[in-house]
Amino acid sequence: MNSEHAPRIGFVSLGCPKALVDSERILTQLRAEGYATVGDYANADLVVVNTCGFIDEAVEESLDAIGEALNENGKVIVTGCLGGRDDGQLVRARHPNVLAVTGPHAYAEVMHAVHQHLPPAHDPFVDLIPPPRENDVGVKLTPAHYAYLKISEGCNHRCSFCIIPQLRGDLVSRPIGDVMREAENLANAGVKELLVVSQDTSAYGLDLRYKLDFWGGRPVRTRFQELAAALGELGLWVRMHYVYPYPHVDDVIPLMAEGHILPYLDIPFQHANQRILKAMKRPASSENVLERLKSWRAMCPDIALRSTFIVGFPGETEDDFRELLDFLEEAQLDRVGCFKYSPVEGAPANDLPGAVPETLKQERWERFMEVQARISAAKLQSRVGQVMTVLVDEVDEEGAIARSPYDAPEIDGNVFLDGGTDLLPGDLVEVEIVEADEHDLWGEPA
Numbered sequence: 001m002n003s004e005h006a007p008r009i010g011f012v013s014l015g016c017p018k019a020l021v022d023s024e025r026i027l028t029q030l031r032a033e034g035y036a037t038v039g040d041y042a043n044a045d046l047v048v049v050n051t052c053g054f055i056d057e058a059v060e061e062s063l064d065a066i067g068e069a070l071n072e073n074g075k076v077i078v079t080g081c082l083g084g085r086d087d088g089q090l091v092r093a094r095h096p097n098v099l100a101v102t103g104p105h106a107y108a109e110v111m112h113a114v115h116q117h118l119p120p121a122h123d124p125f126v127d128l129i130p131p132p133r134e135n136d137v138g139v140k141l142t143p144a145h146y147a148y149l150k151i152s153e154g155c156n157h158r159c160s161f162c163i164i165p166q167l168r169g170d171l172v173s174r175p176i177g178d179v180m181r182e183a184e185n186l187a188n189a190g191v192k193e194l195l196v197v198s199q200d201t202s203a204y205g206l207d208l209r210y211k212l213d214f215w216g217g218r219p220v221r222t223r224f225q226e227l228a229a230a231l232g233e234l235g236l237w238v239r240m241h242y243v244y245p246y247p248h249v250d251d252v253i254p255l256m257a258e259g260h261i262l263p264y265l266d267i268p269f270q271h272a273n274q275r276i277l278k279a280m281k282r283p284a285s286s287e288n289v290l291e292r293l294k295s296w297r298a299m300c301p302d303i304a305l306r307s308t309f310i311v312g313f314p315g316e317t318e319d320d321f322r323e324l325l326d327f328l329e330e331a332q333l334d335r336v337g338c339f340k341y342s343p344v345e346g347a348p349a350n351d352l353p354g355a356v357p358e359t360l361k362q363e364r365w366e367r368f369m370e371v372q373a374r375i376s377a378a379k380l381q382s383r384v385g386q387v388m389t390v391l392v393d394e395v396d397e398e399g400a401i402a403r404s405p406y407d408a409p410e411i412d413g414n415v416f417l418d419g420g421t422d423l424l425p426g427d428l429v430e431v432e433i434v435e436a437d438e439h440d441l442w443g444e445p446a
């Protein structure tokens, strides 16, 4: 096909890694059908906007992106989490001229809308190519050396501040054979690091009653522990996100200690006070978290723990907040994100009494960040002198920007390799850590 005549799509991808995976699937399908993607509105025949609908700020950002695409191009199809809110009414109320609105992971609906408004060109070459196999690597929006691996959709929990289950439904896990074939394809394509994502990675397979599936000619259960073990056989960096501190998570820690998967867990604790956790309806809220962390560290002293917290949740008192600060001091987490509670339209927590004033939320957020900055700085300082393998993400004229096994892309810190201009993204190099600040490390060839 002469690509000058291929129908051209502009694509705007907003939101979390799960939304990014949706964008990759839609782009892969578009490419397979002979659509070209272009990087500007003016040259696009139509624009698809994949939106985020999680917090109010994300809603506004998504609505603005739709407005911009409408102004600059005029033909816009909306998909993603915001599209799923109120059956698309929220989007249509602000932007009645959009061509179609679909919800999250609605690949077939998006393609249907695209076909309707911009039919694919008939092309004898492309039309003779069989449809892409489900597990082809497809279009990746991440750099070539790492990829998000989405293992399930939806969530069985009902955290009171969250509307994801309303948007994405209950947990639907992908059978483990499917996930592993995708992981293998990514490994064969040169990916060095897999980031396992879902809404609740520790619950993987629960909906399928841990169904037995097949991978590499042998039976494997669709379950978190088995998935971690199977991924560990691929010889890549495997990083686990969105895990809750359930007892069965203990079983994957030896895989970390033995170097099969990265010694890294991303566990969104959100708070430490039992009353607040109950009001949040958090999963595993009654587990003794500090004990669990202690036993994980005993099994794998090297483990890096990342978490996120919310301050200023309705009903949070000064004492509750201090309990959270005490928890931080005891837990000694490596990486921490903190959000001021922000009501999400449609979330049950909005009706809880005891709203915390904005100024107080801000004050608590600052106190929280101060404590954690001190902890993080000390943790990073203790890495000085260590020799470790790092993965190069970027190279510029000053040197290379890499990451350690203890840091995820985008959300954690970097390891700067000054002068490493001969390195390439995706290189794994052994370095000695020579310097640290509150957030990042500096290394030299070991």
Ligand code: SF4
Pocket: 155, 156, 157, 158, 159, 162, 163, 164, 165, 199, 200, 283
């Ligand atoms: S675990 Fe809670 S916060 Fe996470 S997606 Fe499920 S309901 Fe939302």
